[in-house]
Amino acid sequence: MQSVLADYFEATSEATSPVIQAARGQFASIESLVGERRDDGPKPVSVLSPNIEISALRQLAERRRSVRWFEDRQVLRQRVDDAIAVAMESPTACNRQPYRFEVFDDPDSVRRVAAVPGGTRGFGEQIPGLIVVIGDMSAFFDARDRHLIYIDGSLASMGVVYGLEVQGIASCCINWPDVPERDAQMRELLGLADYERVVMLIAYGYADPEGLAPTSTKREIDAVRTYRVLG
Incomplete structure (x- = not known):
């Protein structure tokens, strides 16, 4: 551009x-x-x-798991940056890239941020690193674009997850439902601007070899895909 x-x-x-x-x-x-x-x-x-076979990409997608138990060791920031660099190549509306990543890798900050969203009870205290994906509404001028930060931010987040995975770094996507109380708490904790919204969180670290990860059976392709011809 x-x-x-x-x-x-x-x-x-x-x-x-x-x-x-x-x-x-x-x-x-x-x-x-x-x-x-x-x-x-x-x-x-x-x-x-691209010079990547579809079989290799599918293998990456299939081997990824939502890991919640991590080793007590730090992930180099350069490795996180390399994953974010992959995310920044994700498509966005008019290439606005209406997001940013706030990365926390000190134990106290991770603990405080991880305590805000739901779904971290029982494992939030031992997360080595945490990424908060923040959407920037100031990139848009019209109310019709209000959902784009979630679309573009989610596309970029998958890039982060895959970028970490190929480096041997596990991750877990943490949902961010629209709960006003938690939104206000996170907004105050991070000092977000009025035009910023949390899209989601990503926990990351080296998987504990003794830990378990859920095996979530996916639906068959025919259940989610339909080829259509409009008459």
């Missing part, structure tokens, strides 16, 4: 329209904050073709 706008303002460099001139000035101020442009312009689809 940045390179596209840069090319546009270069092509309209002699335009005298006040609207274009104002937009050019605004873009220049933003570009100075972003820094050097990446090569993010359009590319042939052939260049973007």
Whole structure:
């Protein structure tokens, strides 16, 4: 998007329209904050073709489990960053990326944050690391877009989970239901802005080899997929 706008303002460099001139000035101020442009312009689809077999991707999906028992050892922050870098490649509406990840890896902070959502009773005290996925509503101007932070944030969260999994780091997605009391508690604890909403939480760490993980049998594909032709 940045390179596209840069090319546009270069092509309209002699335009005298006040609207274009104002937009050019605004873009220049933003570009100075972003820094050097990446090569993010359009590319042939052939260049973007993945070099991963579907069998390998399915094996990754099938081996992932929601792990709730972890070893008492720290995960390097670089490994977490590598997983988040995968998440940032997830598709979002107009590439707004309306989310951020707050990562907690000190025992006291993890314990305090893990105590807020439901579903952590019995294992929240021994989670080594915790990620809070926060949606940014300021990325949108219309009420019709109010659900996009949950869609885009969830797509990115799956990238985090898979990015951790391939590095040997287990995880557990922690649901964040719409409970006003808990929302207010988390908002105060993290100091969230009015335009920010929690999407979900992700616990992570090295799985305890003595611990157990649930085997959740998935439905058959015919139960969730229908090919249709509208008449």
